[in-house]
Amino acid sequence: METFLMVGLLAALCATGIAIAFMRDLLVVAMLSGIFSFICCAVFVLFDAPDVAFTEACVGAGVATVLTIAAIRLTGRREKPGGRRASAAGLAAACICGLALIYGTLELPRFGDPRAPAQSHVAPHYITETATEIGVPNIVTAVLGAYRGYDTMGETVVVFTAALGVLILLGGAQSRPLARGEAPARRDRDVVLRGVATLFIPLTLFLAPYVQFHGAYSPGGGFQAGAILGGAMILYGLTFGIDRLNQLVPERILRVIAALGVLTYGGTGVATILLGHRFLDYDALGARPAGQQIGLTLIELGVFMTVACVMVILYQRFASRGQS
Numbered sequence: 001m002e003t004f005l006m007v008g009l010l011a012a013l014c015a016t017g018i019a020i021a022f023m024r025d026l027l028v029v030a031m032l033s034g035i036f037s038f039i040c041c042a043v044f045v046l047f048d049a050p051d052v053a054f055t056e057a058c059v060g061a062g063v064a065t066v067l068t069i070a071a072i073r074l075t076g077r078r079e080k081p082g083g084r085r086a087s088a089a090g091l092a093a094a095c096i097c098g099l100a101l102i103y104g105t106l107e108l109p110r111f112g113d114p115r116a117p118a119q120s121h122v123a124p125h126y127i128t129e130t131a132t133e134i135g136v137p138n139i140v141t142a143v144l145g146a147y148r149g150y151d152t153m154g155e156t157v158v159v160f161t162a163a164l165g166v167l168i169l170l171g172g173a174q175s176r177p178l179a180r181g182e183a184p185a186r187r188d189r190d191v192v193l194r195g196v197a198t199l200f201i202p203l204t205l206f207l208a209p210y211v212q213f214h215g216a217y218s219p220g221g222g223f224q225a226g227a228i229l230g231g232a233m234i235l236y237g238l239t240f241g242i243d244r245l246n247q248l249v250p251e252r253i254l255r256v257i258a259a260l261g262v263l264t265y266g267g268t269g270v271a272t273i274l275l276g277h278r279f280l281d282y283d284a285l286g287a288r289p290a291g292q293q294i295g296l297t298l299i300e301l302g303v304f305m306t307v308a309c310v311m312v313i314l315y316q317r318f319a320s321r322g323q324s
């Protein structure tokens with residue numbers, strides 16, 4: 001049954017991707033991209049990767065769709081005619097690259113092969129030694145925060161740098177907080193949406209810290225919790241207006257918190273060096289597994305701060321530019 005379900009999901013992914021390639025209505029493309037992400041979530045769940053599915057649902061299907069629609073609002077819904085003409089050289093290059101990628105997959109081990117290098121060396125070490133070396137039940141959290149701490153720090157810096165690039169490109173259309181005594185723009189429409197948002201936003205705000213601090217024991221962590229909190233703030237802005245969101249969380253404060261998130265992650269590594277250990281060697285913070293758990297908590301907090309604030313900042317800048 002699982003095999004048939006997987007084949008059906010992969011077929012749906014292919015059909016959705018082909019539909020996206022031939023659509024000229026950019027709004028439809030954005031919605032189909034969200035559907036594509038939701039199907040990917042189901043695939044990740046079948047592959048027993050709930051942490052990845054968590055992030056894909058929040059970022060890929062949720063926030064990315066909202067930001068894409070906000071960008072379409074600024075640029076126009078319809079694709080310009082004549083923009084899809086491909087040269088013979090470009091088509092040939094794409095075909096050659098595709099064939100090269102297919103040829104490369106022939107050297108990969110079979111899916112689920114127990115004799116594959118990853119199954120015979122890396123995975124057994126993580127499974128058998130994580131509880132002793134790191135002291136957290138969730139192996140994914142241990143891998144991302146401890147074994148691959150450098151890589152995760154790089155991802156956090158990339159998120160922050162990408163936000164800086166977008167802010168520079170969008171220019172001076174900063175989100176403007178309401179002046180004292182100024183009333184926000186009324187949004188009397190969408191009564192059902194306002195009612196549903198009023199119910200779900202508080203629940204989401206409670207879910208985010210749970211996912212953050214329980215990530216060592218269940219699917220979750222800084223990326224997932226940051227995406228959930230950012231999504232809740234964006235839903236608030238969509239429902240009650242960008243003016244209220246800017247009043248609740250001014251952009252200038254979010255920029256500071258986002259930078260502090262990166263500094264918290266990097267500062268943890270600097271602290272371990274000052275204590276006589278290697279960069280991001282959490283044993284400097286205490287005997288195992290307490291030191292590892294303290295280090296993981298600090299870096300996950302930094303990731304959470306950066307991801308949540310970057311998502312909200314991007315939405316505020318797009319929405320504010322649309323109002324200008």
